[in-house]
Amino acid sequence: RVLILIIGQPGSGKTTVSKKIESLLNKKISMDGFHLPVSVLQQFPDPEHAIEKRGSPATFDAGQVVKLIELIPTITTPDFSHELKDPSPGGTTIQPETRVVIMEGLYLLLKDSKPWCGIPELIINNNDKLVCEVWKINVPQSIARSRVSQRHLDSGLVTSLQKGVQRYDENDLPNGILVD
Secondary structure, three states: OEEEEEEOOOOOOHHHHHHHHHHHOOEEEEHHHHEOOHHHHOOOOOHHHHHHOEOEHHHEOHHHHHHHHHHOOOEEEEEEEOOOOEEEEEEEEEOOOOOEEEEEOOOOOOOOOOOOOHHHHHHHHOOOOOEEEEEEOOOOHHHHHHHHHHHHHHOOOOOOHHHHHHHHHHHHHHHHHHHO
């Protein structure tokens, strides 16, 4: 099996590229499906901060992402519902006959944070069963800022484009810097 990891800052085009490749190949897995639900974030010691910083490494179910890479044979993964603004379980099923799997997400190669840092090691340890390609998408920050700010507005996450820009500057940009 071939695993293609597509990484890049928020707004770089990871989802767009992975959807295009998926339409030509097999299945993609979006790391967005592994966001911790708002109900879980509300249990954090500082729930307001956790929700405000949603998208940072601690607000994902990183253990499940690492486990997914371990399991790759037949798996069912969550997707992210933009209508609910939360993950939806069982959104994607990857069958054993699927030869190419595309996974896109911001933290797939985050080195300094457990359990994310386990992904490269898993890939190395499974190189007899898995061929892995990493594609990094680079885009000027001004384009990423514009795309993500508009996406926040379109999804109803913010009530104005200016608030979308503010959310990008305070949340998405620092998250992108973590992996750049």
